[in-house]
Amino acid sequence: ELKTDDIQSDIFVGKQKHNQLFYFFTIHDAASFKRHLAADIAPIVTSVTQIPHVHRQPLVAVNIAFSHAGLLALDVNYEDNSLNDEIFENGQAASAVTSLNDDTASWVPQFKDAENPIHGVIILASDNIQLIDRQVACIQSDCGPSISKVYSLPAAVRPGCHAGHEMFGFLDGIAQPSIRQLHKTHFPGQNVVDAGVIITGAVGDVDGEGNPIKRADWAVGGSFLAFRQLQQLVPEFNRYLLQNAPAGEGDLQSRADLMGARMVGRWKSGAPVDLAPTADDPELGADPQRNNNFTYEHEGSDLRSDQSRCPFTAHIRKTRPRADLTSIGFDDKPNSIMRAGIPYGQEVTPEEQASGTTIHERGLAFVAYQSQLAKGFQFIQQSWANATNFPPKKTPPPEEIGFDPIIGQATGAQARLVSGLDPNDTSGSLSIPQFVISRGGEYFFSPPISALRGHLAG
Ligand code: N7H
Structure with missing residues (x-):
């Protein structure tokens, strides 16, 4: 009780x-x-x-x-x-x-x-x-x-x-x-x-x-x-997506949106890329019966190597690996956290959007609840998001899977390498600037x- x-x-x-x-x-x-x-x-x-x-x-x-x-x-x-x-x-x-x-x-x-x-x-x-x-x-x-x-x-x-x-x-x-x-x-x-x-x-x-x-x-x-x-560098994030949008069909903005969705693992509507890999599906995003109902595992696809739907590094995959762990005998349940964060700061101004540069601080007042910090927040940040060899047992062994592109933090001069984002070449890596800055x-x-x-x- x-x-x-x-x-x-x-x-x-x-x-x-x-x-x-x-x-x-x-x-x-x-x-x-x-x-x-x-x-x-x-x-x-x-x-x-x-x-x-x-x-x-x-x-x-x-x-x-x-x-x-x-x-x-x-x-x-x-x-x-x-x-x-x-x-x-x-x-x-x-x-x-x-x-x-x-x-x-x-x-x-x-x-x-x-x-x-x-x-x-x-x-x-x-x-x-x-x-x-x-x-x-x-x-x-x-x-x-x-x-x-x-x-x-x-x-x-x-x-x-x-x-x-x-x-x-x-x-x-x-x-x-x-x-x-x-x-x-x-x-x-x-x-x-x-x-x-x-x-x-x-x-x-x-x-x-x-x-x-x-x-x-x-x-x-x-x-x-x-x-x-x-802190979130929103104009910088948006500009980066436009400048690094993958090649392919569709206009620049929709290719930039695909890049953003692959970084997060969800489209802006919430639709998971594992279920909607090529285009946003707002109905799926809004449907609680479906928007969480995926494991990254698909028939006929190899969970160890297939990133065509969702990169191994995607934020929601790094922070809750689902079948990436259960398929190899581990479980992500003990590492669950209750998230209660809320945005802070003002909306992006037209000036910031046009220049691609943050003037006013904004971001996420991140709050996570757990019974043990060593299993919850600290573990997820340190052993999953920041761990360049996580999720494990992927093949062919990518030299480096890399960081969570949203919250992963490199040390000092280390490059923030992230693999798998480009759907045309999921073996490639990008060295990505930090768009989320810890203010403590x-x-x-x-x-x-x-x-x-x-x-x-x-
Ligand atoms: Fe993350 N984002 O906008 O990209 N996060 N997060 N997060 N996050 C989630 O599924 C975001 C942060 C988790 O169960 C969504 O509810 C941003 C930290 C976990 O499938 C989005 C920041 C940590 C989940 C974001 C940030 C986590 C999750 C999808 C910082 C822990 C659930 C919405 C500014 C160390 C995964 C949703 C699951 C989801 C974003 C921080 C963890 C959109 C911008 C620091 C466990």
Whole structure:
């Protein structure tokens, strides 16, 4: 049984609110803040139970999560094995270069400022931005000087017909794991996983041998939140596609669109290239019965060598390899994450589009929930997206399969080689500039709501 009224709402994303604010804070006075946490914040934190019922939905959904430094600053009983996640305990800055290939020179200074560490994040979501501002002002005045803002990032669903699409233009939020203990129906092709893949201490939160990971009692029902501010160079991306569009029939724009679709693994409508390899199919993209129902395996085609439909490097294939792993006796289910990202920044201006150069920062406020960072976000970025020999056992062995063209990060001067994108010559590679720039982030623990009143306020 999952206690959904004790689990914070953002972990199992429902319908996305139009606006979100990520409010990063630092704690100055633990004793005073803990009183406000229990008395003022816990009562307004939204649970999973509240979300599906319109009449129970708050006007502003509020979630709160703490970094390791934040849990230490709270000065509660927080032993080494309370959470048992080394990556969380080290913090994102510590392993960003070695594990993620980040260039921390591009990081927002507040994410790497050891003097003034980020202790937590409050995530506010509403269809009305004024209500978010009012709620933040209210929390600030309740908490007084016990905490202060270090940094904040406003984010919003894109306007008009772009709603639901990320900044490069692709429909997002299609493929999420389905939780066996929570969701009554599963769409074809969805990964059905135990709650413990996302929720700490729930069924399925296990190590490599299948033994339950030890979590303190107060931490059962939480989830680790990987936050990343990922800048997207949209005009540069669009220009690159036009300049490198594969030869073939059709006008330049449609060949550029094919290149973009092969990088992502889906067309802008969401239609998977594995099912629609040559042209977008918006009906397919919009149909949840079909848009996730594929494995990359086809009769009469060799899964080890055939990239005619979908490159091995395509973003959604690198981040969820489906039959690339199951066909060789592995499974991608334990590495599932719940994604709750939302775009930030303004729309591309005509000036930026014409010049092919970004002037205003925009991108994805990336949020992923998982019960173990070593299996979830960090694993996917490090061992799949950045691993040039992944997926494995492809033949003839491409010298290098290469990086995920969307999020793959090379180290230092290493070229960002990506193979398979040109449908006319899938053995060829391109050295692709980086269009997604990490501006940094932090790892947080989103505790069960009971802990906000109980253990963490104690
Ligand atoms: Fe990704 N994009 O627009 O290209 N992503 N992503 N992602 N992503 C997905 O299927 C994108 C990022 C995953 O189950 C879609 O819902 C961009 C990180 C996973 O088949 C699109 C950025 C990580 C999936 C994008 C970004 C992931 C997925 C298709 C950064 C993890 C599901 C929509 C700016 C380390 C795969 C959908 C599956 C889907 C894009 C980041 C992982 C369009 C622009 C950092 C697991």
